[in-house]
Amino acid sequence: xxxxxxxxxxxxxxxxxxxxxxxxxxxxxxxxxxxxxxxxxxxxxxxxxxxxxxxxxxxxxxxxxxxxxxxxxxxxxxxxxxxxxxxxxxxxxxxxxxxxxxxxxxxxxxxxxxxxx
Numbered sequence: 001x002x003x004x005x006x007x008x009x010x011x012x013x014x015x016x017x018x019x020x021x022x023x024x025x026x027x028x029x030x031x032x033x034x035x036x037x038x039x040x041x042x043x044x045x046x047x048x049x050x051x052x053x054x055x056x057x058x059x060x061x062x063x064x065x066x067x068x069x070x071x072x073x074x075x076x077x078x079x080x081x082x083x084x085x086x087x088x089x090x091x092x093x094x095x096x097x098x099x100x101x102x103x104x105x106x107x108x109x110x111x112x113x114x115x116x117x
Contacts, residue, residue: 001041001042001043001064002038002039002040002041002042003019003023003028003030003035003038003039003040003041003042003048004016004019004020004023004038004039005019006042006061006064006065006077007019007022007023007048007050008068009064009065009067009068009069009074009077010059010065010074010077010078011068011071011074012050012052012057012059013052019038020038022050022051023035023036023037023038023040023050024036024037024038027050027051028040028048028049028050029048029049029050030042030046030047030048031046031047032047032049042061043061043064044061044062044063044064045060045061046060046061047059047060047061047081048060048061055082055085056082057080057082058080058081058082059078059079059080059081059082060078060079060081061077061078062076062077062078062079063076063077064077065077
């Protein structure tokens, strides 16, 4: 099966065109060899390495699919060999309440940190 089609069927990319663009850019490796053509064939047992967002994904192809089915079906097509990534830190918040109100900002101006020492 074509590499771009398999990546699309396995739901790594939203469109087949995006998968083809990543492959054409030389960002896909099949069994550690760089691939530049979206028509490169992949089959069970191949190990694919490619960027997805800010992560580098390493997956082993377990099977092929005739259609782009639901996510549960797509997850049976591969085994994820990527190392677990640390979750990105959450955006800073104001004491867990979200954005501070005008009253909170006025009270913060009254607080003098030098009085703590």
